[in-house]
Amino acid sequence: MSEELAFGGWSGILIMAIYGLIMLTIGFVTYLRNKNARDTNKNYYLGGRGLGVMVLFFTFYATQYSGNTIIGYAPQGYRIGFEWLQSITFMILVIVGYLLFAPRLFNLSRKHNFITPADWLDYRFKSKGITILGSFLMLYGLGNYILEQLIAVGQGVSGLTGNAVPYELVVVFFIFIMLTYSWLGGMKSVAYTDTMQGIALLFGVFVLLIGSVLYFGGLPSSTDYMIAFDSDKIGVPSTDGLIGWFSMLTLVCIGAAIYPHAIQRVFSAKNEQTLKNSLIGMSWMPFVTTGVVLLIGIIGINAFPGLDTMESEQLVGMMANVVASENALFYWAMILLFGGIIAAIISTADSALLTFSSITSRDIYGRYINKDAEEKKQIKVGKITGVVAVFLLLLIAWNPPGTLFEIFVLKFEVLIQVAPAFILGLYWKGLHTPSVFTGMLLGTITAATMVFTDFVPLGIAAGLWGLLINTLICVFGSIIFKKSVKYEGEETKEAVGF
């Protein structure tokens, strides 16, 4: 994305300003319509559990698909060709992941007024260790997730401003807007702006596809090129590629479904029918999102042959430059595309930040630091920690450390380690609490160590090795110690099990 954009400059700045003002207006109107949005945790963090099907669908969509879906996935399609079809399947599998826990967790969240994912852990295990470790893993993963978005928005903005103004200024402008609408209306503002941002992302994807087909030729010309010069990208992948494919499907199926901000969206649904309709819609979106982005990447193989890994990262900018230079219509369409990419990045960041705030305010502050704090005070603490976290992460994004950068890369690897507690906890009465804690801890240590040492046995992702160890400890620990298991109370006993 650091490719200099032919359409960068004041026209890009104008579009970014318009996008920013639309977000701010949506946030402000939402606030005016829901003035009690900041009164309770339920209203602020879950939109009063009142998100309708359209808004819930788009907030799921904008959370699952980011600007990275265009700027990161198209180059991946360019590099590995049709093997990147896996991006369609793994996005569908996220919904299968939801089916493992969402129906029951949604019902329990309404019955017991869960606000954060850790509320379920606390209710189920009544273990300080599991709640704190689970909260820490979620905060850590979310922090790195927000950092990733801040780095991406910096790259996008620097391309669109074309050095007409310092890009840091525009990044701060977008963060200010994001914080303002989040503070005003909480989840409702975030969800309504997600709707606008999701539409902008979809529009951008299709405009780039149309432009690419018109100016670079369609798939057949790319396929002819691959047959002649690059047959690895068109043939059935080798064994290594297939193992990586299976690994990716499993990792995303469980890892992306268990995103804390995704779970809060499950809690936010108005009713069961709303949640069901939103998830049905989501199960078809990979075809028109990652599928279309894959086509763009494959068209790029013929349009810009022979790019190395670093050069291919700038593929979308390179394609947009050519398309924009064709006529005025596509010039503005490409500006809208990049504005849409930035909006999509912001929409992912705001969702993660709201959940980050809810975990710090309710699970850390309200549960352990100040148990008597009123909900309004908890929300205030959440807002302040959210702002502090964003600006600390922004400093890291602008001044990346020379060493130990891996600690800022861990995301899926740690988030996925809460899955056994979440999913097994819903269905297995005899799950042994100390084993769950031990599994979560050792799974995290295993995955993190493998990432730091770049150790990838059999080509299977580090997060999955950690998850395997985690799950084995949970299962065998529960079987070995089953006689010592005491249910934590009649309520928990009713909530779990087949």
Added chain:
Amino acid sequence: MFKKEPIKNGKLWIIFGILFVLSVPWYLPTGSYDPIILGIPYWAWIILLVSIAFSATITYAIKNLWVTDEDFEEEVENNE
């Protein structure tokens, strides 16, 4: 709590398992791509069809295999 719950439907998870295994082209000859239809190699069409079957199965499961008990609904509404 539920009249029907997706997790409890064994047939559903067998179908998901079969689709999962079929969604990676390990059963096709490495490096093959002919015939190519509309610029897309034959094996990619197979994966696309499996993906469509996945989405269709999810849609069916959510519509028909996820039904909350009325008593539970009533209890929750009374709580709220």
